[in-house]
Amino acid sequence: MRRRTLLVAGASGVGALAFTLGLGWWQSRDSLQPGSALLPLPIGKMSFTLTNHHGVTVTPSEWIGRPTMVFFGFTWCPDVCPTTLSDISLWLQDLGPDADLMNIFLVSVDPERDTPQVLADYLSNFDPRITGLTGSLAEIKRAAEEFRATFEKVPREDDYTMDHTAGVFLFRADGRFGGIIDYHEDRHVALLKIQRLLKAAS
Amino acid sequence: MKYLLTALLLSLSATPLLACETVQLGSLEISEAWSRASIGMARPGAFYVTIRNTGATDDALAGIATPVSGKPMLHETVVKDGVASMPHAPAIPVPADSTVQLEPGGYHGMLMGLTQVLKEGETFPVTLTFREAGDVTVPVAIRGMGAKDAGCVDKKD
Ligand SMILES: [Cu+2]
Numbered sequence: 001m002r003r004r005t006l007l008v009a010g011a012s013g014v015g016a017l018a019f020t021l022g023l024g025w026w027q028s029r030d031s032l033q034p035g036s037a038l039l040p041l042p043i044g045k046m047s048f049t050l051t052n053h054h055g056v057t058v059t060p061s062e063w064i065g066r067p068t069m070v071f072f073g074f075t076w077c078p079d080v081c082p083t084t085l086s087d088i089s090l091w092l093q094d095l096g097p098d099a100d101l102m103n104i105f106l107v108s109v110d111p112e113r114d115t116p117q118v119l120a121d122y123l124s125n126f127d128p129r130i131t132g133l134t135g136s137l138a139e140i141k142r143a144a145e146e147f148r149a150t151f152e153k154v155p156r157e158d159d160y161t162m163d164h165t166a167g168v169f170l171f172r173a174d175g176r177f178g179g180i181i182d183y184h185e186d187r188h189v190a191l192l193k194i195q196r197l198l199k200a201a202s
Numbered sequence: 203m204k205y206l207l208t209a210l211l212l213s214l215s216a217t218p219l220l221a222c223e224t225v226q227l228g229s230l231e232i233s234e235a236w237s238r239a240s241i242g243m244a245r246p247g248a249f250y251v252t253i254r255n256t257g258a259t260d261d262a263l264a265g266i267a268t269p270v271s272g273k274p275m276l277h278e279t280v281v282k283d284g285v286a287s288m289p290h291a292p293a294i295p296v297p298a299d300s301t302v303q304l305e306p307g308g309y310h311g312m313l314m315g316l317t318q319v320l321k322e323g324e325t326f327p328v329t330l331t332f333r334e335a336g337d338v339t340v341p342v343a344i345r346g347m348g349a350k351d352a353g354c355v356d357k358k359d
Contacts, residue, residue, distance in 0.1 A: 082347060
């Protein structure tokens, strides 16, 4: 009898915890802490508006129906961003035409310098299936919050650089979060993660 | 995909062999010095190289100089909690009997204030200053923007 009470108490405790987490999730949309372990929102719940490198307005609701790959970066970035872009270009090369079914975006965290035209020039050096997105700082901040990504302007003597989340975010065709490819992730593991999304979508 | 292959073939054939040769400085062997092509001169470039210390004395890369950059610096890319940053590295240790790589996602030379456009297939000199071994100048191969390594055909282990 006593044991049963404990079990019930335990179960309701779990319920309360789940409720608290759920509430935390909801509230966190407006009060995200850097380094938060929370998962990105499903694409269907994202609310930002950005401009792609062709100058066309983009909202995430248009991405539903295809698997999506998103990463944050900037074109003044000399090391991490060209490396990630060439990693993605190599994955796409390996995946072949299967990857034509994906949405693939670089979201600039440096809208001051990365205009649509600047993004277009820069991305012409990589796989043409990668689309650059930029916009107002407020909308990029909103996007980062919804992805649970962070970025920060770091002043240098003459100019500045940006610290930013380095992983590649994956989403299923229905918009649910589908995992992250970490920076330095093994190429085979990265491919497996993407192929899983593509299989689920076909 | 075709453009990638074409770019690869072009860069392989256009990169002077010299850039892939190993330069000796005492017991240090410096090889695979490379950089990426730049769009204009506004953005910083990155410099990568492999340094092998075959000797019994620890050394350290204390600085770099090059005519293509008004302010070259040593940096280290650090990814912490998924966030990438690029702190200044005062020096890069090159311990005895070991190989150190300046490579994408790790240590790199940051070439700020470019004085010329870095064109794929060309080379430029970088002078490395070591605490113990002194100075040495190596030719740096400029590779395509999507390159991930020096692209030397005969890679040293
Ligand atoms: Cu740097």
